[in-house]
Amino acid sequence: MSKVYIVGAGPGDKELITVKGLRAIQEADVILYDRLINMDLLEEAKEGAELIFCGKEPKLHGVIQDEIHRLLVFYAKQGKVVTRLKGGDPFIFGRGGEEGQVLSRENIPFEIVPGITSGISAAAYAGIPLTHRGISGSVSFINASNPDARTSEEWEHLAKGADTLCFYMGVRQFPKTAEYLIKAGLKPSTPVAMIHWGTFAHQKTIIGTLDTIEARLHEISNPSMIVIGDVVSLHEELQWFEQIATKQTVVTNGASV
Template identity: 50%
Template sequence: MTTNHAISNSGFVSLVGAGPGDPDLLTVKGLKVIQAADVVVYDRLVSTDILALADASAEMIYVGKKLDFHCVPQDQINQILVQKAQEGKRVVRLKGGDSFIFGRGGEELEELAKFGIKYEVVPGITAAAGATAYAGIPLTHRDHAQSVQFITGHVQKDGREIEWGSLAQSNNTLVFYMGLKQSGHICDKLITHGLAAKTPCAIIENGTRQDQRVLTGTLATLPELANGAVSPALIVIGSVASLSETLQWFNQ
């Protein structure tokens, strides 16, 4: 049975990726829509410098999430976006990184579409691209990796396991988002499925921010590295991680 929703075109929502941390990595278009917003609905990883770009009269609504704790459930976030748009407001939904890469941006737009609310998407630099660049780790390199895969460290919504066999056998770069808590599981599964225990790896903590820290080791030592890291952090596994010491440039 299909549910009929009331249609409203009175407001407008801009889904904006704020980038990985460094406020200078915000796009020019992102800056423009933030400055014009009546309402800014923002996540935990959006920097205070970027939030300060909003007009002083804008309504600021925090809906941040962190590991094992959701300040505002996703369905409630969806409801806020719909409600504010139906009030005729120019709404910015502001997320860290890029909204379409493990950011649930697609889910939120699906909800807006149900109600006939107009929207646009302003891409942001995702953490995998920004954090690795600031850590001196090229995601691809002719001598190391010809492809890259982004994987969520969270359990999939339907409870299915990741295809560990294909990840372990491919000669590419693996980037795990939100993987600190699952680092032991990631290590065990990849080694069990054939990836060498000596494969280089890195954990990038607070990527692109002034307090960025890069921890390097091997797949076998990944759980130990993770024990010394704090969120937000990105896990990079693959030969390219060995280039960090040579190519590092940030915070020197």
């Protein structure tokens, strides 16, 4: 019986996928996967499963979204079990809602399998709690790919609407984002963290403020999560993952492993 699973694969650490998400990979006849998933997860696919890369990089689209929709419908109507494997969570900037709408209109059964979004997980692996008693009681998740698209009123709402701001897809445009946030009322000294390849072994975090971190942008690139707010100050005390990853690079028998 045909069915489509729209699965959040989590942020990168393969152990962060859900049990249900892993089962959807193992049961699938066809897997359509994105570029930001941990490719080790594909080793869980059953023998003979068809693996189709559907990754899209900024301004460099491998398979356009309409083609992804077509493939989902095509394989499902062949009676196959299809797993659409996405980085993070399918409903947090994952276009999972659009894919679900297409399937619904075609009367194709589907399930949404939530995943851990990078805004939460990358921050946690960098030792930054998005909420913390006495510091932050609210969080916003924001698409930062086009800062100029927002009005000054919208920027003021973002600056004043939550204690912690998590920006996705925003490294390249961050100087503009910082400028708009400062104009909207955030202090230039507001702490900022940028977390590159969050939860992967090669994760890298840089820390600064709204008015200083631009000088460090050459050290980082996409994919990176940007976290803004006073909770970033807890990074120094709570960082744990990058220390473990560094310790795991040890010399054994004269070779680095």
